[in-house]
Amino acid sequence: MVLVRSAARLSRAVAPRQAAISKRFASALASSASDVEVPRYDVLVVGGGIVGSALACQLKSNPVFKGKKVAVIETAAPAPAGPVEEDSPDLRVYTITPASQALLESAQVWDKMPESHKASFADMQVWDAMGDGFIRFNAEKAGRKSLGHVIESKVLVRALHDRMNELAADESDPEPLKLFCPAKLKHFRRPNDTSFLSEVTLEDGTRVAADLVVAADGANSIIRTLTALGTWGWDYDQQAVVATVKTDVASHTAWQRFFPTGPLALLPMRDGYSSIVWSCTQEMAQELTALSPEEFVERLNEALFAPANTPVPPEFPGLPVLTDLVKGVNAAVNTVMSAAALSDPFVSPPKPVEVVGRRFAFPLKMKHATSYVKPGVALIGDSAHTIHPLAGQGLNLGLADVQSLANLLVDGVKSGENLSSEYFLAQYEADRKRANVSMALAMDGFKRLFGPAPDAVGVARNVGMGTLNAVEPLKHQIMRYAMGL
Missing domain, CATH: 1.20.5 (Single alpha-helices involved in coiled-coils or other helix-helix interfaces)
Incomplete structure (x- = not known):
């Protein structure tokens, strides 16, 4: 009993x-029965721009993902196949760090870009328009061949699309890459109580299910919005004016001069061209884009070569000891700066002589998703974060997202993980969120540091730049961080 x-x-x-x-x-079973006609993918990438395409290429280039189903949905028509036209450079360019280069090599994309269109730079010079402070970074001193490459958008996009087309036609893969291009998203359903899969419906009625949907659809991400992932951030009330110029001599140095209105970058490109990214007030941006080509070149040279407006060390009436102390510190720092300049002297940038093609301006803002993942969904690139462009790190952060998520998914497939699990995907968020927020806040801090400020702040800023230029080990650490190493 x-x-x-x-x-x-x-x-x-x-x-x-x-x-x-x-x-x-x-x-x-009911879900499976109802979805019997709906193709199911392991990973569905929504957005076939640079970051989304890079993820698809990286996954399907890995032997672990042979036989795994990966698809890309992209609204724009595919880039034309074949070699890049030898015309004037693309207005939109990217600074590719060594870490991003390594990812593109792993995805078998890097070698698809002509060497002539990968403009490497071995030096970088940053200087202040409101003082004599400057910093020079040199790749050789850091044990590197280059600090990075400047690559036109059309060149990088063409290489990525060529690689995706190869992967889509790969007969050795039981499940080659699937491309829905051009195709537009109409509806998105996340996993729920009746189905553990996400489902996407395209405007032509095509339905696609997936274990994991990766949002790579940009700063105004539809997937992020429909997943109810919020954002935080702010507008800078600034715009960046972008242009391409010819210079009097070719250069292998990236140049950046800081003004109270914002930084001006001159980035070396192929064939003696350079890319201009000039961050400034909205009113100034309207003025710069309205100038004639000749007037724009004149304003550009004025900005690059105008003498520094050196700030005056502050005085403290009634406290002569403190005033003398500040003057003494300033004199000592000037001595250090002069000594540092002997080994890393200031170099004048090349002179722009002609503006090529059109100019345009775009608004600057900082935006960051409150979370990168939900069950069955992960955000990468601009869908997760946008930052101030003063260091050219936006795309590199997105490609670092790609590397992190791809590594996690490969490990997950090896160990039989549920790729839609929020607990599993949280490892990606933990890896990338801190790095992305840190970079975003650092760029915001630089923007504010070099903005309008009292003379005392200008003096301190120049002291800091001069001191940093004299301390090689610290410069090396900054270079490694900027290169993603």
Whole structure:
């Protein structure tokens, strides 16, 4: 009788659990039955721009993802195949760090770009328009061949699309990459109580299900909005004016001069061209874009070569000891700066002589998603974060997201993980969120540091730049951080 009662108690205890399991199993079967005509993918990338395409290429270039189903949805028509036209450079360019280069090499994209269109730079010079402070970074001193490459958007996009087309036609892969391009998202459903899969419906009625949907659809991400992932950030009330210029001599140095209105960057490109990114007030941006080409070149040279407006060290009436102390510190720092300049002297940038093509301006803002993941969804690139462009790190952060998420997904496939699990995906967020927020806040801090400020702040800023230029180990650490190493 004791055994019977024990068995009865055990049966009553197990029954609810069995019922729950049966219910979930029945739900899964019902979902499977209803989705029988809907193709299911392991990873569905929404957005076939640079970051989304890079993720697709990186995953399908890994042997672990052979036989795994990966698809990309992109609204724009695919880039034309074949070599890049030898015309004037693209207005939009990217600074690619060594870490991003390594990712593109791993995805077998890097070698698809002509060497002539990958403009490497070995030096970088940053200087202040409101003082004599400057910093020079040199790749050789950091044990590197280059600090990075400046690559036109059309060149990088063409290489990525060529690689995706290869992967889509790969007969050695039982499940080659699937491209929905051009295609537009109409509806998105996240996993719910009746289905553990996400589902996307395209405007032509095509339905696609996936274990994991990766949002790579930009700063105004539809997937992020429909997933109810909020954002925080602010507008800078600034715009960046972008242009391409010819310079009097070719350069392998990236140049950046800081003004109270914002930084001006001159980035070396192929064939003696340079890319201009001039961050400034909205009123100034309207003025710069309205100038004639000749007037714009004149304003550009004025900005690059105008003498520094050196701030005056503050005085403290009634406190002569403190005034003398500040003057003494300033004199000592000037001595250090002069000594540092002997080994890393200031170099004048090349002179712009002609503006090529059109100019345009775009608004600057900082935006960051409150969370990068939800069950069955992950955000990468601009869908997760946008930052001030003063260091050219926006795309590199997105490609670092790609590397992190791809590594996690490969490990997950190896170990049989559920790719839609929020607990599993949280590892990606933990890896990238801190790095992205840190970079965003650092760029915001630089923007504010070099903005309008009292002379005392200007003096301190120049002291800091001069001191930093004299301390090689610290410069090396900054270079490694900027290169993503």
